[in-house]
Amino acid sequence: MIPPVLPTYNRAPLAFVKGEGSWLTAEDGSRYLDLGAGIAVNALGHANPDLVATLTEQAGRLWHVSNLYRIPEQERLAALMVEHTFADTVFFTNSGTEAAELAIKMARKHWYDRGQPERIEIVTFEGSFHGRSTGAIAAAGSEKMVKGFGPLMPGFVHLPWGDMAALAAAVGPQTAAVMVEPVQGEGGIRPLSDVELREIRRICDESGALLIFDEVQCGMGRTGRLFAHEWAGVTPDIMMVAKGIGGGFPLGAVLATEAAASGMGAGSHGSTYGGNPLACAVGARVMEIVADPDFLAEVNRKGALFRQRLEGLVAAHPDVFEAVRGQGLMLGLKCKIAPADLVREGYAEHLLAVPAADNVVRLLPALTIPDADIAEAVERLDRAATRVAAA
Numbered sequence: 358m359i360p361p362v363l364p365t366y367n368r369a370p371l372a373f374v375k376g377e378g379s380w381l382t383a384e385d386g387s388r389y390l391d392l393g394a395g396i397a398v399n400a401l402g403h404a405n406p407d408l409v410a411t412l413t414e415q416a417g418r419l420w421h422v423s424n425l426y427r428i429p430e431q432e433r434l435a436a437l438m439v440e441h442t443f444a445d446t447v448f449f450t451n452s453g454t455e456a457a458e459l460a461i462k463m464a465r466k467h468w469y470d471r472g473q474p475e476r477i478e479i480v481t482f483e484g485s486f487h488g489r490s491t492g493a494i495a496a497a498g499s500e501k502m503v504k505g506f507g508p509l510m511p512g513f514v515h516l517p518w519g520d521m522a523a524l525a526a527a528v529g530p531q532t533a534a535v536m537v538e539p540v541q542g543e544g545g546i547r548p549l550s551d552v553e554l555r556e557i558r559r560i561c562d563e564s565g566a567l568l569i570f571d572e573v574q575c576g577m578g579r580t581g582r583l584f585a586h587e588w589a590g591v592t593p594d595i596m597m598v599a600k601g602i603g604g605g606f607p608l609g610a611v612l613a614t615e616a617a618a619s620g621m622g623a624g625s626h627g628s629t630y631g632g633n634p635l636a637c638a639v640g641a642r643v644m645e646i647v648a649d650p651d652f653l654a655e656v657n658r659k660g661a662l663f664r665q666r667l668e669g670l671v672a673a674h675p676d677v678f679e680a681v682r683g684q685g686l687m688l689g690l691k692c693k694i695a696p697a698d699l700v701r702e703g704y705a706e707h708l709l710a711v712p713a714a715d716n717v718v719r720l721l722p723a724l725t726i727p728d729a730d731i732a733e734a735v736e737r738l739d740r741a742a743t744r745v746a747a748a
């Protein structure tokens with residue numbers, strides 16, 4: 358019999374009732390060290406006092422008004438994002454998927470309005486993830502996500518991950534945009550190198566195609582810069598943001614240059630909830646905290662510490678692990694065993710990690726994780742790896 362909750366997830370038999378920083382408390386009162394952070398969502402940890410204060414203050418004042426009116430909290434968050442990024446303008450959504458939808462629409466409308474309606478193709482790399490809407494699964498194109506849901510939205514071109522020669526050949530006068538994650542998340546913490554990101558920018562510039570970065574997972578301080586593309590010194594024309602931006606409150610955004618967004622006038626797009634006062638009050642507080650250079654320096658320091666410890670872990674378990682991947686606090690353990698086995702043994706050690714493709718276990722802790730919790734995490738991973746090896 359189908360359960361009341363549609364069974365689209367293979368859930369672990371764990372339920373949590375309380376969170377604090379990097380820790381979650383289960384129904385039985387036991388505590389789990391959380392290295393998933395709701396899949397890079399709880400960027401400032403659980404029940405962050407600053408965010409709780411911001412949320413409750415706003416909740417007592419005004420939750421929601423329609424986008425038929427000006428929304429000062431939304432204007433404030435948009436101004437913060439424009440101040441700290443390449444972007445000139447921002448549209449707020451409730452999720453990363455919705456951000457992907459708008460990014461695709463915006464790129465096509467840009468060319469339509471410039472008298473090149475044939476420029477509709479969006480080029481993506483294999484292993485990417487942009488969400489679960491019909492457009493987002495067509496964009497990523499993986500068999501696992503699209504099977505049974507056809508006919509798919511046409512106009513997407515899928516290339517082998519990181520294949521620059523294939524990209525140069527595929528991008529042309531029919532290309533609206535290239536859409537890539539600077540660091541693939543679901544794809545297994547696979548970063549494109551700075552050289553590759555610059556090459557992608559160059560290929561786009563040559564043909565005029567727009568460049569869309571999906572920073573839903575790798576953005577908002579996760580890699581140690583506010584946005585991951587900053588490491589490479591290139592900027593996109595359009596960027597998708599979600600996950601960490603709300604710190605746990607559903608919020609996403611599409612950031613764009615004035616030129617890329619030129620087609621999106623009144624009536625061209627909309628959202629009932631997107632950018633409402635409650636979400637944007639929280640998002641603005643997250644932005645203020647994460648965009649602070651001192652905060653980002655701490656993410657880099659913690660990331661380097663964690664990485665160094667993980668290199669030791671990999672060396673200690675050569676039958677279980679192959680390598681450490683990633684940057685900042687977006688880390689992955691490339692495994693020689695099934696990643697799901699390590700995640701399961703992690704549960705036994707009261708540690709939460711997240712499996713990804715390409716045989717990787719993702720470690721995406723709160724960006725505020727204390728050094729002591731990093732040390733504790735590595736000890737628990739060490740015991741979990743010993744259990745996997747013994748099984």
Ligand SMILES: *Cc1c(COP(=O)(O)O)cnc(C)c1O
Nearest residue numbers: 452453454486487488542573574
């Ligand atoms: C999670 C994710 C999405 C989809 O975001 P949702 O909020 O689940 O809709 C899109 N792109 C990337 C890179 C993601 O990691």
